[in-house]
Amino acid sequence: MNEHLEVKELLPLAASGALDASERRRVLQHLAECARCAAEERQWGSLASALAGAPRSQAPAGLAERTRARMLAALDERTERRWNNAVLAGLLLLGWSMGLPALALLRLVRGDLPASLDIDAAGLLAWLAASTVFAWITAGVAVLLIGNRRETVWRNL
Amino acid sequence: MISAAIMEWERAPAVDDELDRARRRDPDALTALLMRYQHRLYRYLVRMVHDPAAAEDLFQQTWLRVIEKIGRYDPRRSFEAWLFTVARNLAIDHLRRQRTESLDDPGSPARPPVSNPDALERCLADEQVRTLQAALAELPGVYRETVSLRFEQDLKLEEIAEVVEAPLSTVKSRLRRGLEALRQKLGAGFDREDRP
Ligand SMILES: [Zn+2]
Numbered sequence: 001m002n003e004h005l006e007v008k009e010l011l012p013l014a015a016s017g018a019l020d021a022s023e024r025r026r027v028l029q030h031l032a033e034c035a036r037c038a039a040e041e042r043q044w045g046s047l048a049s050a051l052a053g054a055p056r057s058q059a060p061a062g063l064a065e066r067t068r069a070r071m072l073a074a075l076d077e078r079t080e081r082r083w084n085n086a087v088l089a090g091l092l093l094l095g096w097s098m099g100l101p102a103l104a105l106l107r108l109v110r111g112d113l114p115a116s117l118d119i120d121a122a123g124l125l126a127w128l129a130a131s132t133v134f135a136w137i138t139a140g141v142a143v144l145l146i147g148n149r150r151e152t153v154w155r156n157l
Numbered sequence: 158m159i160s161a162a163i164m165e166w167e168r169a170p171a172v173d174d175e176l177d178r179a180r181r182r183d184p185d186a187l188t189a190l191l192m193r194y195q196h197r198l199y200r201y202l203v204r205m206v207h208d209p210a211a212a213e214d215l216f217q218q219t220w221l222r223v224i225e226k227i228g229r230y231d232p233r234r235s236f237e238a239w240l241f242t243v244a245r246n247l248a249i250d251h252l253r254r255q256r257t258e259s260l261d262d263p264g265s266p267a268r269p270p271v272s273n274p275d276a277l278e279r280c281l282a283d284e285q286v287r288t289l290q291a292a293l294a295e296l297p298g299v300y301r302e303t304v305s306l307r308f309e310q311d312l313k314l315e316e317i318a319e320v321v322e323a324p325l326s327t328v329k330s331r332l333r334r335g336l337e338a339l340r341q342k343l344g345a346g347f348d349r350e351d352r353p
Contacts, residue, residue: 012336013329016307018314047340051308054286059199067217068188074221075184
């Protein structure tokens with residue numbers, strides 16, 4: 001009797017293909033000798049096949065296409081965001097590197113540049129010139145990126 | 158271990174390659190995944206939120222979330238389970254905002270499907286199918302979800318456990334109770350039709 005009740009509990013899972021091998025064996029064994037459970041098993045089986053065979057609703061036409069468009073726009077934005085972050089990091093680096101020659105220049109003017117830093121005035125000027133050129137290039141790239149970003153925003157409106 | 162080996166064997170190399178490319182956010186690979194899973198994902202979301210318009214919105218949000226998070230997807234695990242988990246979290250947030258029902262509370266009855274049923278269902282003449290759909294829609298959230306994932310989305314029990322973040326034993330008991338509740342709702346009418 002206990003076996004009957006326990007197997008009866010397993011029947012809906014058996015119909016769902018959710019039993020492990022040993023449970024399945026146990027159910028089959030009991031079904032062979034219990035007519036009531038065998039009838040019950042047929043009922044669960046017909047419910048399961050009705051569920052599995054029920055017509056399935058489809059995604060509305062155009063949903064995938066709309067989603068794809070949003071997905072691609074989001075990918076673009078993502079790429080752009082990463083570029084912007086890179087530029088920002090570059091600008092930070094630039095600011096930091098320009099601070100150093102300015103500090104050195106200040107000390108040079110005040111005449112207390114440490115001997116260990118042995119930088120002559122010509123070297124310092126060259127450094128300043130290079131930094132200025134780099135700053136102009138970075139600013140140009142930033143302007144281009146910002147312009148491109150505005151274009152993307154317009155396209156997505 | 159054996160089942161893992163079988164899963165690996167079952168998964169075609171082409172799909173693996175596609176998932177690899179999707180993880181690198183390749184637009185073509187992501188589009189292929191979107192196309193492949195669109196119907197199952199939409200069906201699941203409608204089943205969860207009972208509202209086609211909200212399901213469409215959640216569908217789009219799911220794929221936007223996929224783009225953000227796909228780098229963190231572990232390719233050794235089932236992509237379907239991962240995708241449905243992303244969708245589920247968004248659906249739960251939506252339901253929380255709505256406060257109409259809680260998925261974690263088996264006692265709360267689901268709203269019957271409102272608004273317009275989709276075209277396919279509308280055209281259905283088969284009374285039994287309609288009865289079954291209505292009964293399924295009335296199941297409490299946790300049961301409805303598990304039954305739907307098993308029979309409408311064809312997920313394996315292990316995958317369902319992953320999606321709903323519950324142990325396998327819980328999934329089994331939800332499935333059993335869901336089917337029992339379903340049969341009770343359908344009553345003798347459903348049984349009779351299947352008797353020889
Ligand atoms: Zn029995």
